[in-house]
Amino acid sequence: MWNRVPPPARDAGLVALAALDAWLSLWNDTPLGLALAAIACGALALRRRFPLAVFLLTLPATLVQDIVVAPVAALYALAERSRDRRLLGVCVFLSAVAMAVHAPLNDDPSASRAWTLIFLLYNLATATAPVLLGQLVQARRDLARRLVEIEEAREHERELHAQAVLARERAQLAREMHDVVSHQVSLIAVQAGAMQVAAKDAGSREAARTIRSLSVDTLDELRTMVTLLRASGGASTELTPQPTLADLRRLVASSGIEAELTGDLPATVGTPAQRALYRTVQEALTNVRKHAPGATATVELWHDGDAVGVTVTNSAPSRLSLPLPGAHQGLLGLKERADILHGTFESGPTDQGGYRVRMRIPSRAD
Incomplete structure (x- = not known):
């Protein structure tokens, strides 16, 4: 009130x-x-x-x-x-x-001096009370803010976990299509080609040619579908419109911590790779805010000709952090993203007491 x-x-x-x-x-x-x-x-x-x-x-x-x-x-x-x-x-x-x-x-x-000493002790207690109350209100406000951050982080982890499950299912479906369906359609095309050569009448040759042509077209469509499935989903399967590297600067600026974005990447980086790098930065900055209060972070974009990547490094926290619950799915989801794109993902503490997250993806990943 x-x-x-x-x-x-x-x-x-x-x-x-x-x-x-x-x-x-x-x-x-x-x-x-x-x-x-x-x-x-x-x-x-x-x-x-x-x-x-x-x-x-x-x-x-x-x-x-x-x-x-x-x-x-x-x-x-x-x-x-x-x-x-x-x-x-x-x-x-x-x-x-x-x-x-x-x-x-x-x-x-x-x-008198005696009364002054008594007054001093009494007033010390009087002056301590509002300070303790103010610190309590400050701690309560920090805790409320931290609880909001925890809920946001948990929601983000659930989203990443759901996307990782979808990615695994798509990868399994891609393998089945490649190993079973594509193989059988290839056999149909081969048999149709042999039939086209061996047929005696024009009608049989035309039917065999049609079957072979349709089989080849079907194989091309299957390859395209397998490629899309292995790309960790498209616009029709993602939970929300997915961000790209162009959104990184806004993400860093609105992260709620002191963070700096350095480096750049070629304009030819594929959309799946851009999403993976963006999610890596998002997850790393979330973990800094969640587990390292008061720390600063550096987001470095880099490319070495054969691969592109991002490295997020934070300093040691300047304040003690509360023990926060977590499902530990964020970093696991990032590793699965890297695996799908034939890249690598590494994370671990630094010698200075901070933490480093690094994702590397081949330049031709799509």
Whole structure:
């Protein structure tokens, strides 16, 4: 329900609450004290864009006024957005010190060193609470984002697995057509040719010639069908319109990680090979985002005359990753794609703690 409130309205409500807290707790009514309190309250409207600066602006007011809402809100906003725990620890200590020593700085005779120490410990606990809450909200947001990525990755793995199953079935059908049907049609053509030569009357020779001609045409069509089946499917069997190398740049740019695309490939690369290379990059970048948070990646397209390929290398993760479930079908599907196109597929960790995926496909693969 709170998320349905527009951000400007939330900002105005928080500033008003901080101003009410400052007014009720006001005991330094000098122009300087009033100005510092007004700056601390007004700065809360900018806490989303400049959380550290807003927190620093609340410190002077905390030194001279007994305010709570402004520093606590500033600490929460900083903790919700920052991943630097040492910075958060320093800010907690500064806030606690500012709230504990403001009385001695204003020459309050009732304050003493013992009470200052007690106030410091109490305010340390007070300042730690919004930081822990902000970190919890940040972790919850990261977990929700990671769950969405997991579901997308699992859906992608299911799609690749379904395509791999279809590819295996097409390959088996191609073998049957080549080994059985093509062989039998070839025998028919040979027998028809022999009959055409041996026939005595013109009608028999014409019938044999027709049978032989139809058999040869059927063999040509069978070869075309076998080639299409071995090409891992066409537009009529794919689940969605399939991407090509022209879509790689958009894929890398929208991957959600810091990735760089280098190299190029000849314009003569076949459509099945383009799809295989695209899926390799897609799967590799998905795995980087899923298993190596904070890592950077390099996508390198290359060709050596006899083959074309792509190599995707990522650096070591900069943050710990959550243990994520997976069906482990993505890389298996890529290896099956490479096998269908008579290519090779390799994957494994690097010496620098990252991971490398490499697919190589013959230039004439179609």
